[in-house]
Amino acid sequence: MHYDKQIIVALDFPGEKHCLDFLQNIDPAKCRVKVGKELFTRCGPALVNKINAAGYDVFLDLKFHDIPNTVAGALKAAADLGVWMVNVHASGGLAMLEASREALNFEGAPLLIAVTVLTSMAPEDLLQISVNNTPQQQVQLLANLTVDAELDGVVCSAQETVTLRAQCPDNFQLVTPGIRPSGDSVDDQKRVVTPRSALEQGSNFLVIGRPITQAAKPSEKLDSIIQGIEA
8 A cells, every 4th residue: 555645643732842843853745734723722823834834734623613604714714824724513514614615715725624523422422412323324414514515525533434435526535533553542532443444444644643742753653654554
């Protein structure tokens, strides 16, 4: 299997120094990176600009979920930062998804994907918010909504990728968190798979955080994961 920069390293750090120190040891030619809520809330657009300037493709993972006009404005602001990919919550509904698509309907816009069901959620968690579907049923429903709105893809568990790959267009991007190399701790994730298995099942991009960011030698850990994919 050929590796093509499909790993997205989750930069889940408490501040700028930790983040930039970590990136000094990670080759931007080997991965992309994800900036999430904590890091962005603490450091803001200035840090995203620094990461971009260092040559990294940035997935801005803020999971926008609001009224259509507000989400559209937020996405335009994200695009102004020059990020590679952004996301919204598919559960915001079709009108919000369509407004999101329209906001980024220009050449060179970031990839736009939607979150289906968080990988930390099990069936009992969905029941607590009055969702009677299983996680897989809910993912399929929200993925279909995302396809209807003509977004570029979804975030989903790799355990759902076989089904989604069959029901969604070939160019529809499947971005999968909850990835854990064989033998690593699953931490707080409840639906996990290994990197190679995820790609074999149809994932396009793999979000990997703690197994790399908390490794004693992050660069070597990244290399070993890539080698495991290509083996």
